[in-house]
Amino acid sequence: MSISTNLWVWLAAFLTLTIYSFLYKDNIMYKFAEHLFVGASVGWSIAIIWHLTVFQYIIDPIKEAVLNKDVLGFILVLVPTIIGLMYFSRFSRSKGWIARWPIAVTMGYYTGISITPSIETNIFKQVEGTILTSFNPGSLGSWWALLLLVGVVTTLFYFFFSVKHAGFVGRTAKVGIWFVMIAFGASFGYTVMARVSLLIGRIQFLLHDWLGIIK
Amino acid sequence: MVKIILILISLAVFISSIFADQSDIIEVRDVPNDDGSALLINWEKPDYDVYGYQIYRLDQGTNEYIQVGEITNADQTEFIDYDPRYPLIPGVQVQYKIISLDHLGNELEVVGTSELFSTQASLFNFYKVNSFIATAFIFVALILFLNLARKGKGLFIRKIAGLDALDEAVGRATEMGKPVLYVPGLSTMDDVATIAAINILGPVAKKVAEYETKIIVPNTNPIVYTITHEVVKESYLEAGRPDAFDTDQVYFITDVQFAFVAAVNGVMMREKPATNLFLGMFWAESLLLAETGNITGAIQIAGTDAVTQLPFFITACDYTLIGEELYAASAYLSRDPILVGTLKAQDLEKAVILFLLLGISLFSLINFYFIHSSAINRILASILMVNS
Amino acid sequence: MMKFWLFLERLDRRWIYLAIGLSVIIPLIFPFNSPTTITPPTVNLWNYIDSLAETGKPLMVITDYAPSTSPELDPMSRAVIRHALEKDIPIIIYGGLYPQGFGMSQRVEQYVIDEMNHKKVNGDTIIYGEDWVLLPFIPGATAVIMGMGDDFHRTSPEDARGNSLSDLEVTKDVRRLGDIGLIVDISGSSLPRLWLQYATTRYGVPVGVGTTAVSAAEYYAFLQTGQFVGMMGGMKGAAEYEQLNEDLIEVKVRRVASIAMDAQNAVHIFIIIIVILGNISFFVMKKNKARRF
Structure with a gap:
């Protein structure tokens, strides 16, 4: 057993315990830790963005372009910077509409580059993986593939809004919602596992790094 | 004149045939369907002992060969010149020279020199033709249904089961004389789920006004707040009860996630609403809200497109609008042409996917x-061929 | 009996919190070494990474996460990096598309390097630039992936320590994303899907994933279609990878995730019991109330 002599470990342990004190009751120490966390993370992000984005991608290239009298390089940095700065017009009531321009540019750019890959990744590949190309009654894999196809088809039926859920469609959709619920159950179970893991991670920190009780 | 040209041509053919032996060994081909940044080079393995090759390139307008690659396997006689350090420019002619290497990596002799060749940039990538068809289809379907919806063609949308539950829940609040709590999610106006939540808020607020019950709408986003405020006010007016609208029943709390949750939970514990409606975009707060509501014994209806939060709502609420059902409910209630048109177009796309799945299977x-x-x-x- | 169900229904939830806390602490102090069964998604990932040793192509490990999910994801990053270094597979460690990930990558890097150089003596130690390279944070999200796909060195001219990528053994021949053997994205968000969409679909680079248990269910859909080469899901996935490292390449280190599995199992058993009891209590009380009125 060897208790940590590192001041930062003690601070981290103190904050961990403060946050967990919420489980007993909301209290001022918890609120303190929560605000400290929000403040610290925002501050850290600003520092990172200031040094790694603003300096590295705006100020330094502009400086370099001016020193080298590189007109094209200067324009290539300046134009996107101005478009980006337009976001700040949101602070003005009368000029707020200007912010729509950078939003339009960003949306246009991302829509353009993402349509093809997302159709290929999320539709074609997924449909391809669901299609039953062969069936061998003796193999378990074939039955799983069939179950998958049934699950996808019936779930799609459930999310049809143009047809009344009655008769055949209604019954199929009902099977579909069973698949959806089982999927949610699996996801719920996984979430519980994840939350427990986070707790374990913190307790490992307290017992190993801080108190040195466990190896 | 013609004779001279013919003689010149035959002379040229003769001269080139002398050198052809060497350049035939190396074959350069353009890589199809790309932006013209790559060439494929093939050559024949020499009949003496080699341990590798060095690939040199001469660009038109320069007079020095640059090394663009090295291969340390004698059997590999194919190379793709595709290096951003030495970019190929479409239209600029290049020539390749392959030099064989011995086991120490020293240059042995020239395997061959290629003919002049230039890359070509393709305007269209034929590997992506089915993506193109799919994209075009989505656009056409969307435009078609939007126009139909705008023209007021009665596009059918089935009734969403959750909407009946919604009516019932509001009715119960009236019977008990207790308020209805409506949380329009924690996101901004950019989120489709928030828009859907606001579309549903209108008819709900109207019903509440008709029954003379109270609706409480806490907000976490200032822009969403101004809109929900207007929507509720408008609904009271439509119901003929502008006098019953209390401006303080729609309010802004804070944009800090868990502080907002704490405040809303406080409202649930103090005011004990008979009905809680959580519609819109939610994150980790979903279970905190739904659980508190469950403790107070309220009827709860949730709706979100956040897949990770749906399991929590399903377990803790009486009814949940799952994913697209939220959009459908909003289209059903608002009859907004954009929403209805989009929903119908999506239905058509789903039908096509279903057809492909079953048909190809x-x-x-x-x-x-x-x-x-x-x-x-x-x-x-090939129907689902994806570029590989 | 009725009294028991009534007691359960009225039980203050804080007792449950306490019980869960104890189910974590006790197995951590007195471990019972529960066996780790290994599942195909983890084996597939392990094998794929192992096969990179033959191709000589580098592995890119991306730590796309923040401290909030590090208990699940740190052990994965460590195990994967450890595996690659043991097999002399060149590694590019990258903090991913958001700033927090860079801090994570530095921490994981330090941990593994210390561990390896502590064990090995002098001539055998691993060397920066020859065995691994750490990339800096590069703003731009999707644009960064596209940039790396077209020209790796232009998108990230320098590593995190200010060296030019062309001077480092690991990266000097990585001209485009396509020259990388495998990308392993370790993330609790939807970023692995972004890497899949751009790196795999556009540039043909295979992607493997290490993810939190919350996201694991979502990624099974992409695993089934073969879009991800393999997956580690949650702490269990990390424990499996640690087990494979120990069994197949004899890495004997403190297995963070495996130690945690005892506690994980204990809590799961406890939760299953309270879910069952809670449901029985719910129906018994419902029946009882109905009888009374």
């Missing part, structure tokens, strides 16, 4: 059991 199975044709297999596979 069926044909593949028939082929698998009865026909055994690899050609049919290839055709079926």
